[in-house]
Amino acid sequence: MRRRRPTIIDVAQKAGVSKSTAGRALSGASNVTDEARERVLEAARAVGYERNDLAVGMRSGRTGLLGLVIPDITNPFWAEVARGAQDRAAENGMSLLVFSSDWDHGREASHLRALRQARVDGAIINPVADNFDDLDRFGLPFVLIGSSAERFPATSSVGSDIAQAVRIGMDHLVSKGHPAPALILGPKSRIARARFLRTFHEHCVERDIDPAALPMEDGEYTVEGGHAAMKRLLERQRAGHLAVFAANDLMALGAMVAVREAGLRCPEDVSILGFDGVPAGAFSWPGLTTVAKPGREIGMRAVDCLFDEIAGRPEHGRVFMPCRLIERGSLADLSLSQPMRTAWAGRG
Amino acid sequence: MRRRRPTIIDVAQKAGVSKSTAGRALSGASNVTDEARERVLEAARAVGYERNDLAVGMRSGRTGLLGLVIPDITNPFWAEVARGAQDRAAENGMSLLVFSSDWDHGREASHLRALRQARVDGAIINPVADNFDDLDRFGLPFVLIGSSAERFPATSSVGSDIAQAVRIGMDHLVSKGHPAPALILGPKSRIARARFLRTFHEHCVERDIDPAALPMEDGEYTVEGGHAAMKRLLERQRAGHLAVFAANDLMALGAMVAVREAGLRCPEDVSILGFDGVPAGAFSWPGLTTVAKPGREIGMRAVDCLFDEIAGRPEHGRVFMPCRLIERGSLADLSLSQPMRTAWAGRG
DNA sequence: GAAAGCCGTGGTAACGTTCCCACGAAATCA
DNA sequence: TGATTTCGTGGGAACGTTACCACGGCTTTC
Numbered sequence: 001m002r003r004r005r006p007t008i009i010d011v012a013q014k015a016g017v018s019k020s021t022a023g024r025a026l027s028g029a030s031n032v033t034d035e036a037r038e039r040v041l042e043a044a045r046a047v048g049y050e051r052n053d054l055a056v057g058m059r060s061g062r063t064g065l066l067g068l069v070i071p072d073i074t075n076p077f078w079a080e081v082a083r084g085a086q087d088r089a090a091e092n093g094m095s096l097l098v099f100s101s102d103w104d105h106g107r108e109a110s111h112l113r114a115l116r117q118a119r120v121d122g123a124i125i126n127p128v129a130d131n132f133d134d135l136d137r138f139g140l141p142f143v144l145i146g147s148s149a150e151r152f153p154a155t156s157s158v159g160s161d162i163a164q165a166v167r168i169g170m171d172h173l174v175s176k177g178h179p180a181p182a183l184i185l186g187p188k189s190r191i192a193r194a195r196f197l198r199t200f201h202e203h204c205v206e207r208d209i210d211p212a213a214l215p216m217e218d219g220e221y222t223v224e225g226g227h228a229a230m231k232r233l234l235e236r237q238r239a240g241h242l243a244v245f246a247a248n249d250l251m252a253l254g255a256m257v258a259v260r261e262a263g264l265r266c267p268e269d270v271s272i273l274g275f276d277g278v279p280a281g282a283f284s285w286p287g288l289t290t291v292a293k294p295g296r297e298i299g300m301r302a303v304d305c306l307f308d309e310i311a312g313r314p315e316h317g318r319v320f321m322p323c324r325l326i327e328r329g330s331l332a333d334l335s336l337s338q339p340m341r342t343a344w345a346g347r348g
Numbered sequence: 349m350r351r352r353r354p355t356i357i358d359v360a361q362k363a364g365v366s367k368s369t370a371g372r373a374l375s376g377a378s379n380v381t382d383e384a385r386e387r388v389l390e391a392a393r394a395v396g397y398e399r400n401d402l403a404v405g406m407r408s409g410r411t412g413l414l415g416l417v418i419p420d421i422t423n424p425f426w427a428e429v430a431r432g433a434q435d436r437a438a439e440n441g442m443s444l445l446v447f448s449s450d451w452d453h454g455r456e457a458s459h460l461r462a463l464r465q466a467r468v469d470g471a472i473i474n475p476v477a478d479n480f481d482d483l484d485r486f487g488l489p490f491v492l493i494g495s496s497a498e499r500f501p502a503t504s505s506v507g508s509d510i511a512q513a514v515r516i517g518m519d520h521l522v523s524k525g526h527p528a529p530a531l532i533l534g535p536k537s538r539i540a541r542a543r544f545l546r547t548f549h550e551h552c553v554e555r556d557i558d559p560a561a562l563p564m565e566d567g568e569y570t571v572e573g574g575h576a577a578m579k580r581l582l583e584r585q586r587a588g589h590l591a592v593f594a595a596n597d598l599m600a601l602g603a604m605v606a607v608r609e610a611g612l613r614c615p616e617d618v619s620i621l622g623f624d625g626v627p628a629g630a631f632s633w634p635g636l637t638t639v640a641k642p643g644r645e646i647g648m649r650a651v652d653c654l655f656d657e658i659a660g661r662p663e664h665g666r667v668f669m670p671c672r673l674i675e676r677g678s679l680a681d682l683s684l685s686q687p688m689r690t691a692w693a694g695r696g
Numbered sequence: 697g698a699a700a701g702c703c704g705t706g707g708t709a710a711c712g713t714t715c716c717c718a719c720g721a722a723a724t725c726a
Numbered sequence: 727t728g729a730t731t732t733c734g735t736g737g738g739a740a741c742g743t744t745a746c747c748a749c750g751g752c753t754t755t756c
Contacts (some may be wrong), residue, residue, distance in 0.1 A: 005487075018736045021503070023714065029349045031734060054411065057402045073434070076627075079427045086421070086448060094702035095462055098446045100434060102620045114443055117414070139353075245728050252709055253631045260633065279424075280628035281693070283571070283601045285608065355742055366706045372742065379704060404743035406711050701754070708747085715740080724731065 006047040034114035067115040067123035069099045076278045077295050084299025085266045103128045112177035124308045141309040143302050147192035158302045160293040161320035166199040168325050169291045177334030178243035182215040182228045185247045226251025228257035242270045267332040287328025294321045354395040362535045363391035397582045415463035415471035417447045424626045425643050432647025470658045489657040491650050495540040506650045508641040509668035515548040516673050517639045525592035525682030530563040532577045533595045544595050574599025578606035592619045597624035615680040635676030642669045
């Protein structure tokens with residue numbers, strides 16, 4: 001048999017005040033005598049009172065619940081985002097409702113409905129929908145995360161700064177003597193790809209390189225995709241050192257496997273630079289040098305923006321979080337041994 | 349300006365029935381005319397009604413919320429557990445509140461309080477506390493997960509079957525010609541270690557091997573821990589093939605690095621078997637052969653048990669989920685080339 | 697044919713909290 | 727001193743739903 005949990009009325013009785021006064025004391029309102037507050041708090045401790053969030057939400061409209069809708073909590077990047085969001089939420093006494101959409105419209109819609117029914121105060125969403133209808137109908141404050149947020153420029157959102165990331169990566173490649181790397185990119189349909197390419201082209205223009213002369217392969221954002229892309233790259237490349245900038249760590253790791261299978265060595269014969277910062281990159285051989293996205297910071301920042309959104313404060317627009325280089329062992333340093341002698345340098 | 353959301357009363361008015369009838373129709377109760385139900389459902393659709401879960405929870409005592417308290421959502425294993433739990437919860441129309449405790453008593457206690465205040469219907473908990481006080485005070489239905497659940501044998505819990513996992517691993521080692529491997533274990537304080545060792549000893553007895561004669565090293569459950577342990581192992585081992593069973597994949601990956609640093613090759617000189625099934629093991633070189641825990645299934649099963657617990661159905665006691673072998677490239681096959689010629693075979 | 701049971705319906709209370717208003721006492725102002 | 731403000735307090739309504747009870751009409755039973 002489970003005993004009835006004490007309510008604010010029990011506390012009020014024990015303290016000898018009305019439930020209004022007890023409520024004020026417990027919620028930290030100012031217009032209560034110190035003496036009354038003391039008595040109420042003591043009584044609450046004595047009876048083991050714990051506020052009923054449902055009742056609070058019911059009456060005040062604020063539930064202390066935040067929603068997080070991401071493609072897959074199993075993906076290390078999204079796990080980091082979730083962790084950051086959860087920590088920042090907890091700091092502010094709020095709890096996080098987590099949902100995985102698996103890039104599925106139906107699931108996303110159903111999760112958004114669940115969020116509404118739970119009366120969350122707001123949500124952080126990585127949208128799978130490519131039109132704004134679903135989100136527009138959401139009806140609650142929300143913040144977008146991830147690169148697909150770019151499709152909704154008018155909405156408050158937080159993402160990694162792909163432009164800056166590409167720049168960091170290219171600077172590093174140049175410093176190691178690979179000014180004109182080959183590219184392994186994601187599917188043409190993805191927004192992130194376009195942004196990546198755009199910045200890459202800017203970089204080429206600055207350095208007087210013809211981007212059209214650089215080898216480029218597409219593939220899914222998976223190990224298999226990277227593996228296949230690298231095989232194609234190696235078929236085109238016969239001699240000299242090959243440097244590759246992959247748009248995704250999993251692709252980079254797949255590419256590394258392809259290099260090994262071709263009887264070549266990384267980084268001696270092929271240099272590989274990744275993008276994401278997945279933990280697995282630390283255990284590959286060689287360790288994967290990569291541009292890491294600040295997943296945790298994105299999650300935290302998204303919660304901050306969401307709070308502003310909820311409070312009706314002027315919206316942030318798009319927030320871009322800076323990425324950073326993690327240097328491990330997958331890049332050869334050609335800057336000293338054979339300055340400027342990369343695969344395609346001076347071809348065109 | 350955000351318009352007031354339609355309530356069940358709006359639906360009832362539109363349908364021309366009382367709110368009682370509307371409520372019955374919407375909650376799928378049986379004692380309503382088909383005609384009335386139809387009218388109510390149509391009205392609900394027309395006004396865009398969505399049930400208020402807070403009010404339901406307030407009145408009925410069931411919130412449709414489940415809690416999940418794990419050490420760290422960022423850890424791939426726990427992410428899998430969370431994913432499984434979330435999917436199974438969603439199947440049953442419930443939402444998951446996720447918290448990371450970071451093995452910290454204070455955080456755990458505060459998360460449990462948050463769950464109580466949110467009036468969740470139940471919780472799945474990987475307890476960090478080593479005494480039962482906190483959990484005993486929890487006051488809501490719950491199911492324990494992870495190996496530390498072993499400290500609370502009276503409570504319903506779900507974990508991986510370490511005994512079976514060790515057996516699978518050993519069988520595989522034997523089949524490859526490594527009947528007496530060295531061990532890399534976790535810290536002495538951890539429950540999982542004891543269970544691992546116990547089964548290992550049983551295995552040795554069955555095969556007439558003196559476990560005391562086998563090299564054994566401890567370390568933290570991290571890459572660094574495994575790295576250091578393997579270095580110590582290699583100092584003791586001068587010649588012949590060395591086979592190692594690591595109690596954790598991260599340790600195994602660290603060990604692999606140590607092997608490479610010592611100028612040896614895996615699997616030619618050293619065979620390594622891991623335990624966990626982390627994704628990173630697929631990208632190491634060689635790929636890590638390992639015994640994988642069924643994280644997702646554990647999460648799903650835990651939710652099933654929790655439903656039983658909530659419904660007051662007879663408790664399950666401890667549920668053990670079977671692990672499976674993932675064979676990649678980190679074990680040499682000595683069974684043909686040099687039958688039974690492992691490092692320590694026939695020493696004692 | 698009367699009593700008893702079933703079924704669909706509607707009205708009302710209850711869940712636990714916060715919000716709003718009114719009240720009296722003390723403090724301040726003219 | 728009398729009028730006005732301030733402050734702490736208490737009472738009651740409200741949030742949106744489900745649980746409970748009572749009612750009338752119908753069918754079943756003896």
